Amino acid sequence: MILVHHLRIGRSLFTVWLLEELGLEYELKIYLRHPKTGRAQEDLRQAHPLGKSPVIEDGDLMLSESGAITSHLLDNYDPDGTFAPPASDRNARAIYGQWLHYSEGSAFAPLLLKLILAREAKPHPPMVSGFAAQEVPLQLGYIQDFLDDKPYILGDKLQGPDFGIGFILQLAQRLGELAPYPALEAYLARMTARPAFQRARERAGE
Amino acid sequence: MILVHHLRIGRSLFTVWLLEELGLEYELKIYLRHPKTGRAQEDLRQAHPLGKSPVIEDGDLMLSESGAITSHLLDNYDPDGTFAPPASDRNARAIYGQWLHYSEGSAFAPLLLKLILAREAKPHPPMVSGFAAQEVPLQLGYIQDFLDDKPYILGDKLQGPDFGIGFILQLAQRLGELAPYPALEAYLARMTARPAFQRARERAGE
Numbered sequence: 033m034i035l036v037h038h039l040r041i042g043r044s045l046f047t048v049w050l051l052e053e054l055g056l057e058y059e060l061k062i063y064l065r066h067p068k069t070g071r072a073q074e075d076l077r078q079a080h081p082l083g084k085s086p087v088i089e090d091g092d093l094m095l096s097e098s099g100a101i102t103s104h105l106l107d108n109y110d111p112d113g114t115f116a117p118p119a120s121d122r123n124a125r126a127i128y129g130q131w132l133h134y135s136e137g138s139a140f141a142p143l144l145l146k147l148i149l150a151r152e153a154k155p156h157p158p159m160v161s162g163f164a165a166q167e168v169p170l171q172l173g174y175i176q177d178f179l180d181d182k183p184y185i186l187g188d189k190l191q192g193p194d195f196g197i198g199f200i201l202q203l204a205q206r207l208g209e210l211a212p213y214p215a216l217e218a219y220l221a222r223m224t225a226r227p228a229f230q231r232a233r234e235r236a237g238e
Numbered sequence: 239m240i241l242v243h244h245l246r247i248g249r250s251l252f253t254v255w256l257l258e259e260l261g262l263e264y265e266l267k268i269y270l271r272h273p274k275t276g277r278a279q280e281d282l283r284q285a286h287p288l289g290k291s292p293v294i295e296d297g298d299l300m301l302s303e304s305g306a307i308t309s310h311l312l313d314n315y316d317p318d319g320t321f322a323p324p325a326s327d328r329n330a331r332a333i334y335g336q337w338l339h340y341s342e343g344s345a346f347a348p349l350l351l352k353l354i355l356a357r358e359a360k361p362h363p364p365m366v367s368g369f370a371a372q373e374v375p376l377q378l379g380y381i382q383d384f385l386d387d388k389p390y391i392l393g394d395k396l397q398g399p400d401f402g403i404g405f406i407l408q409l410a411q412r413l414g415e416l417a418p419y420p421a422l423e424a425y426l427a428r429m430t431a432r433p434a435f436q437r438a439r440e441r442a443g444e
Contacts, residue, residue: 081380082344093329097339104332107325119313123299126310133303136343138288141350148365157363159354174287 034058039065039072039085041238043098043199047086048236050102050195052228054109060236070151098199099132102192115192128192131185135196139175142167143200146207168209175200176213183222190223198223240264245271245278245291247444249304249405253292254442256308256401258434260315266442276357304405305338308398321398334398337391341402345381348373349406352413374415381406382419389428396429404429 034051038044038060051058063076063085077083080096087096088104095101106116117124145164149156175185175197184190185197201220204210210217223229240257244250244266257264269282269291283289286302293302294310301307312322323330351370355362381391381403390396391403407426410416416423429435 081383082376084344090332093332095332095336097336097343099343100332100335100339103335107331108328122314125313126296126299126301126306129306129309130301130303133306133339133342136339137303137305137346138290138342140343141347144347145351145366148369152363152365157358157366159358160351160363160366163354170288177287 035061035089037061037063037076037079037085037087037089038236039063039076040236041065042085043196044086045232045236045238046195046199047088047098047101049198049226049229049232050105050115050192052232052235053115053190053226054105056105056109062237097136099136099196102132102195106192115190117186117191124186128186131193132196135193135200139171139197139200140203142171143203143207143209146209147203150207168204169212171200172204172209172213172216176215179215179219181215184219190226194223241267241295243267243269243282243285243291243293243295244442245269245282246442247271248291249402250292251438251442251444252401252405253294253304253307253311255404255432255435255438256311256321258438258441259321259396259432260311262311262315268443303342305342305402308338308401312398321396323392323397330392334392337399338402341399341406345377345403345406346409348377349409349413349415352415353409356413374410375418377406378410378415378419378422382421385421385425387421390425396432400429 034056036044036047036058038048040062063072065071066073072083072085076085080087082096084096086098086101087094088101095104110116117128119125142164145160146168149161149164179185184194186193198220201210201216205220240262242250242253242264244254246268254266269278271277272279278289278291282291286293288302290302292304292307293300294307301310316322323334325331348370351366352374355367355370385391390400392399404426407416407422411426
């Protein structure tokens with residue numbers, strides 16, 4: 033059975049959601065953030081040297097990096113290809129990979145800066161806050177433009193990359209950055225309304 | 239033929255290196271950073287809405303995210319599987335995916351903060367600089383521990399993830415952060431000494 037090391041509250045909820053969409057059995061090991069710093073604590077570092085989440089264990093495999101976890105789960109537990117284009121469709125597969133890498137590879141860092149700056153005393157450092165102020169709308173605008181009027185990022189169906197982008201949009205919403213993007217708010221609401229997401233939230237205690 | 243949108247100096251050198259290792263023909267379109275801000279300029283945004291590099295064009299496919307570009311090139315132009323484990327080796331494939339995601343998904347953000355802070359007036363903001371001071375050694379130490387005494391990150395052979403990690407180590411070196419990690423310095427030197435890397439550097443003008 034798959035074990036998820038789940039740091040509450042954070043991106044591993046979206047791994048749990050994928051497990052629910054796949055109908056897999058899994059166990060959760062729940063970790064709490066430090067009440068003052070908001071960061072993971074020593075217990076999670078005992079489980080994985082980076083002390084980050086999600087990390088999963090699948091048999092003798094221990095795996096980190098949320099995008100790689102999504103790929104692994106879909107490569108092995110989605111035999112009908114419900115959540116990924118077939119390997120034979122070369123261009124679709126490349127774009128699927130692009131968006132799988134995009135959420136942590138490009139979108140996350142500016143939001144992380146916003147998160148850190150929220151704990152920084154004013155006045156905010158001009159280079160850091162200028163970078164975040166420029167990059168957050170660049171990334172959110174890019175997602176909204178690519179989403180266009182599709183229900184999910186790659187088209188009509190929920191696919192692997194939606195799980196990572198769902199995390200990005202939820203974080204952006206929590207930081208008060210999502211309101212200027214009504215199409216992204218609607219997309220996030222569409223994801224979180226899914227029964228599998230509701231089950232994940234209940235199970236993960238978020 | 240593959241076209242690489244190459245922003246000088248930066249991570250796209252490592253995509254060019256992969257193309258050289260694969261022996262593929264390619265064209266380079268070279269962009270320069272703004273001399274004062276060090277950031278990409280409007281010309282690159284004309285090529286791709288995020289204005290980042292690398293971006294490649296392969297026929298009618300335009301692809302961004304360096305890890306996804308590596309995957310795409312290896313999925314399509316490495317028929318003997320020189321740079322990736324076979325899809326049938328499930329655990330090796332998962333760990334390959336983890337390290338492919340790792341460089342931009344975990345290692346880059348703390349170095350980006352160091353890069354921005356280098357342009358920030360002193361005194362540095364305590365939350366931001368504290369985060370970077372804690373996370374940079376955490377990430378570099380993690381890479382060094384996993385590398386152990388192997389010549390490349392996954393073992394004896396150069397594989398897909400080395401290209402992204404090479405960029406991370408080169409950036410860390412440029413920021414003066416690599417000296418406490420002699421095994422990582424040796425690993426970076428081993429990569430940059432390869433004839434294909436030398437050809438990439440010459441062609442890319444770096």
